[in-house]
Amino acid sequence: MFRYIGQRLLLTVPTLLGVALLAFFMLRLMPGDVVEVMFMGQGSNVPADIIQQEKARLGLDQPITVQFGRWMAGILQGDFGVSMWTGRPISYEIGIRLELSIEVAILSTMLALLIALPLGTLSALFKDTWIDQTIRVVSIAGLAVPSFWLGMIIILSLLSFFHWNPPLTFTPIYQDWKANLSQLIWPALAVGYRYSAVVTRMMRSTLIEVLQEDYVRTARAKGVPERLVVVRHAMKNAMLPVITVTGLEFAFLVGGLVVTEQVFNLNGIGKLFVDSVARADNTMLQSLVLLVSVFYILVNLAVDLLYGLLDPRIRYR
Amino acid sequence: MSAISAPYKVPKRRHPAIAFVVHQPLGAFGLAVIAIMLAAALAANWISPYDPLAVDYGAMLGPPSQAHWLGTDSYGRDVLSRVIHGARTALAVGFLSSLTGSTAGALIGVASAYFGGKTDLLVQRLMDVVLSFPIIVLALAMAAILGKSIHWGIDFNLVIAIATPMVPNVARVVRSSGLAIRELPYIDAARTAGFSHARIILRHIVPNVTAPFLIMLTAFVGQAILLEASLSFLGLGVTEPTPSWGLMLTGAAADFYQQAPWMIVFPGIAISLAVFAFNLFGDSLRDWLDPKLKV
Numbered sequence: 001m002f003r004y005i006g007q008r009l010l011l012t013v014p015t016l017l018g019v020a021l022l023a024f025f026m027l028r029l030m031p032g033d034v035v036e037v038m039f040m041g042q043g044s045n046v047p048a049d050i051i052q053q054e055k056a057r058l059g060l061d062q063p064i065t066v067q068f069g070r071w072m073a074g075i076l077q078g079d080f081g082v083s084m085w086t087g088r089p090i091s092y093e094i095g096i097r098l099e100l101s102i103e104v105a106i107l108s109t110m111l112a113l114l115i116a117l118p119l120g121t122l123s124a125l126f127k128d129t130w131i132d133q134t135i136r137v138v139s140i141a142g143l144a145v146p147s148f149w150l151g152m153i154i155i156l157s158l159l160s161f162f163h164w165n166p167p168l169t170f171t172p173i174y175q176d177w178k179a180n181l182s183q184l185i186w187p188a189l190a191v192g193y194r195y196s197a198v199v200t201r202m203m204r205s206t207l208i209e210v211l212q213e214d215y216v217r218t219a220r221a222k223g224v225p226e227r228l229v230v231v232r233h234a235m236k237n238a239m240l241p242v243i244t245v246t247g248l249e250f251a252f253l254v255g256g257l258v259v260t261e262q263v264f265n266l267n268g269i270g271k272l273f274v275d276s277v278a279r280a281d282n283t284m285l286q287s288l289v290l291l292v293s294v295f296y297i298l299v300n301l302a303v304d305l306l307y308g309l310l311d312p313r314i315r316y317r
Numbered sequence: 318m319s320a321i322s323a324p325y326k327v328p329k330r331r332h333p334a335i336a337f338v339v340h341q342p343l344g345a346f347g348l349a350v351i352a353i354m355l356a357a358a359l360a361a362n363w364i365s366p367y368d369p370l371a372v373d374y375g376a377m378l379g380p381p382s383q384a385h386w387l388g389t390d391s392y393g394r395d396v397l398s399r400v401i402h403g404a405r406t407a408l409a410v411g412f413l414s415s416l417t418g419s420t421a422g423a424l425i426g427v428a429s430a431y432f433g434g435k436t437d438l439l440v441q442r443l444m445d446v447v448l449s450f451p452i453i454v455l456a457l458a459m460a461a462i463l464g465k466s467i468h469w470g471i472d473f474n475l476v477i478a479i480a481t482p483m484v485p486n487v488a489r490v491v492r493s494s495g496l497a498i499r500e501l502p503y504i505d506a507a508r509t510a511g512f513s514h515a516r517i518i519l520r521h522i523v524p525n526v527t528a529p530f531l532i533m534l535t536a537f538v539g540q541a542i543l544l545e546a547s548l549s550f551l552g553l554g555v556t557e558p559t560p561s562w563g564l565m566l567t568g569a570a571a572d573f574y575q576q577a578p579w580m581i582v583f584p585g586i587a588i589s590l591a592v593f594a595f596n597l598f599g600d601s602l603r604d605w606l607d608p609k610l611k612v
Contacts, residue, residue: 022446148566277461289450
């Protein structure tokens with residue numbers, strides 16, 4: 001088991017190196033740099049030597065390969081460097097925002113599973129009836145409605161029906177869980193609808209497949225009550241693909257949050273990403289991208305390990 | 318007395334288009350919505366009641382009325398006309414991005430399957446790297462890097478930015494179809510006949526992966542419309558004054574939530590409806606052409 005984990009982690013090194021290379025050099029192709037953006041507000045009369053000075057301070061005057069080498073050397077020592085924009089360490093900037101994004105991600109996963117598991121099961125059990133058709137239409141709509149627009153509509157309804165405005169500051173859950181949840185449940189809902197649609201569709205299609213398996217027929221033939229056939233025999237076996245898709249969506253939730261955080265005025269990882277693009281803050285962007293990829297790979301690994309736990313036929317050596 | 322058996326009836330063969338409508342009513346509905354939107358987009362200049370760019374400070378933030386069915390925005394521009402013209406942008410960018418991404422992905426997938434070995438391994442690892450970026454993050458970065466390149470009213474760099482995240486997904490699906498075809502005898506025959514790689518790929522393999530290609534193509538049009546809306550919303554997609562649904566939701570629309578909800582409600586419905594229609598059609602097309610395909 002531990003050997004397997006070790007091997008898997010070792011195999012991710014080339015992928016991560018590829019991600020780092022791609023992110024680093026692609027970002028350097030971006031027109032304009034952080035110094036230009038910084039002085040944009042001051043008109044065009046910034047002396048050339050000040051710009052040079054600023055570039056030298058940020059290490060932008062070095063050859064691009066040297067810059068890459070420095071970044072890599074830093075990472076190997078656990079140091080992501082400093083943000084070109086704020087000058088504070090990147091780990092600090094990400095750290096203060098991570099809590100919020102992770103909490104929204106977990107909340108929306110919980111919401112999505114709460115909606116998707118019963119709906120997907122119903123849809124599969126009543127395949128081709130009006131129940132199934134309705135659930136299918138609702139879940140296809142979930143893939144179609146942009147989550148940021150759903151967020152706007154949620155804010156709009158809260159405003160017009162309850163005169164409630166989303167608070168501007170973030171309250172951590174351990175300080176005041178009521179204030180925290182009443183703020184974060186809405187963005188979680190906006191993202192969670194799409195999320196639940198993805199999971200519902202997977203639940204439906206795998207459950208339909210599993211219900212045609214021989215062992216389900218055997219269970220029915222030997223007189224197992226239908227309820228137990230569905231819960232113990234079918235649903236248990238349908239869980240694997242559902243867990244995979246849940247894991248993948250969870251890992252990519254940061255992406256979904258990029259736009260939704262903007263709508264709800266939340267200062268999380270997604271907003272940091274958009275702001276950094278606007279500021280051409282390359283050191284921040286490259287580290288964010290790398291972090292997201294590491295997270296994605298770790299979630300993938302966790303999903304694979306969960307397989308072994310759920311399905312005794314799968315063993316890792 | 319032997320029963321006289323009923324004369325053998327030849328099963329009626331329906332035209333495939335009619336058969337599709339009968340067996341996939343939801344898909345047919347999606348197709349109808351797409352057709353209506355396409356018609357509206359093509360005839361935008363004739364059917365929209367106002368010029369989408371005409372500013373009218375006398376009619377700012379007007380609610381839906383007889384003169385302006387869907388109200389007006391903060392510059393007094395007619396929302397209905399902007400939604401109709403926005404269909405142009407959405408459909409053009411959506412379709413072009415999906416076509417570009419699917420075609421590039423299909424070619425990479427087929428080539429990867431056909432050549433196999435080290436080429437395959439290298440291409441697949443590269444695709445893995447691209448896949449480990451969230452779609453919107455990759456599209457955002459590409460849009461920022463490429464900048465703008467507008468011809469005939471369409472930003473082609475935006476098309477490339479939206480197409481890029483689709484490439485690895487299509488490549489993977491098409492590759493797996495291609496791997497099965499590669500082993501078939503007629504490919505060996507073509508090789509023995511001394512045909513070039515390009516000819517074998519384009520004339521013998523590509524026609525046989527059209528089903529997954531078409532399915533991915535339609536499935537991704539909806540995705541592309543959604544991505545275009547998100548990027549425009551963030552200010553990295555279509556820019557003013559071009560009417561775009563995503564763009565209509567940003568800026569002033571967000572400031573006038575309560576006074577002018579129609580400014581955000583209708584463009585959002587347009588986005589949702591368009592993506593919904595393409596998803597319905599794409600889903601049904603998959604059920605119709607290749608039910609086992611996992612997209």
